[in-house]
Structure formats: C-alpha cells, structure tokens
Amino acid sequence: MGVAIRAADEGDRELVVRLLDEAFQDDPVSGWVFPDAEYRRTTHHRLMAAFTDAVFADGRIDLAEDGVACALWLSVPAEAHPENGDDEAVGLRELVDPDNERVETIARLMAESHPAGRAHEYLWMIAVAPGRQGDGLGAALIRHVLDRCDREGLPAYLEASSERSTKLYERLGYTSTDHTLDLPDGPSMYPMWREPRP
Helix, strand or coil: CCCCEEECCHHHHHHHHHHHHHHHCCCHHHHHHCCCHHHHHHHHHHHHHHHHHHHHHHCEEEEEHHHCEEEEEEEECCCCCCCCHHHHHHHHHHHHCCCCHHHHHHHHHHHHHCCCCCCEEEEEEEEECHHHCCCCHHHHHHHHHHHHHHHHCCCEEEEECCHHHHHHHHHCCCEECCCCEECCCCCEEEEEEECCCC
8 A cells, every 4th residue: 555645834734743742642752851741731732843843944744644644854964963952952942841941951962962974864753643553654654765865875863762663663774873862860762873775
C-alpha cells in the first residue's frame, strides 16, 4: 500500500500541532518536561506549536494520509552549532512556559549534543495519530526523505525518545551513537545516525 505524502503549508499548522500534541502526550520526554499530567494536557500543545513554527520557518513538514501523520525535518549544514543556542533555549522557555526550566534544559541539551561537521537531514519529530499507529505511516514518511538522502549521499540524524522507538529507526538504517542524552532525573533520549546507502 502506497502512502500519499505532501508538503504541509501554513494552512496545516493547527493540524500538525494537534497531531504532535496527541502523539506525544504520553511520551516519556514530554512527561519529563511537563510532569503533571493535567498541566501537560493544557500546556504541551504550546511546545508543539513552537516546534512546528520553527520547522515551518527553516525546514519542511511532510503530511501523510489525509493528515493522520506528519514528520518535521530540518536540513542541517555542516557548519558548527550557532553561537546563539543558549538564547534560543531561553526564548523557547519564555514563549512556551516561562516558569518551566525544563523547556529550556531540553532545548539546550539537544542543541549541545547535535552532531556538527557534516551536512545532514534531521528528523526533529514524527507523529502518527494514536488510532493509526502501527499502520506503517511513520516508516513511509521517513523513507520518503531517506530515499532522497541516499540519492544525494546525505546522512540523517534523529533523537529517539524511547528505547522502543529505536527499533523502528534501526529497521530504516539508523544506528545508535556512542552516547545517550540523559535528562536530569529523567529519561534518556537516544541519538541515532544514518549513513546514506548506495
């Protein structure tokens, strides 16, 4: 079964935010950022909106199957990390949840651990509507970009938010890096890298 994939545009913003919010409500990393479940239900969408806006500004969002799945991608150049990473982390906290230092912490840790030195495609987030998970939509969205990476000789990178999700990424050719991204008193994230395939 083929999956119809199209590029999202600004008119899809609310759909993308809703997909991300629903898909990540019970994610271990989202649970760490917003430990109180009721507060997470009312606040988490603001973080997903900030991520969506950042990718609309600097990357691309792919949508699948009538809007039941999305993938947020950034094309990262080979240059070193931007020097304003700390400012961006502070700005994210102030935008999303000013009293929640964990919003800033996770942004800073992800920026610090992001590989530099080689241009690559970065899968920032992927979300599938809860009722459609397991239907192969996520894998189809990822393959859509990895096929281009293979043609162009580009590696790809992501941070898996659970050990369980690393299995999907391994099937798509990603391998774990030599470190985990350990959130203070919280779960680990699993940076993964994929070399292009001939």
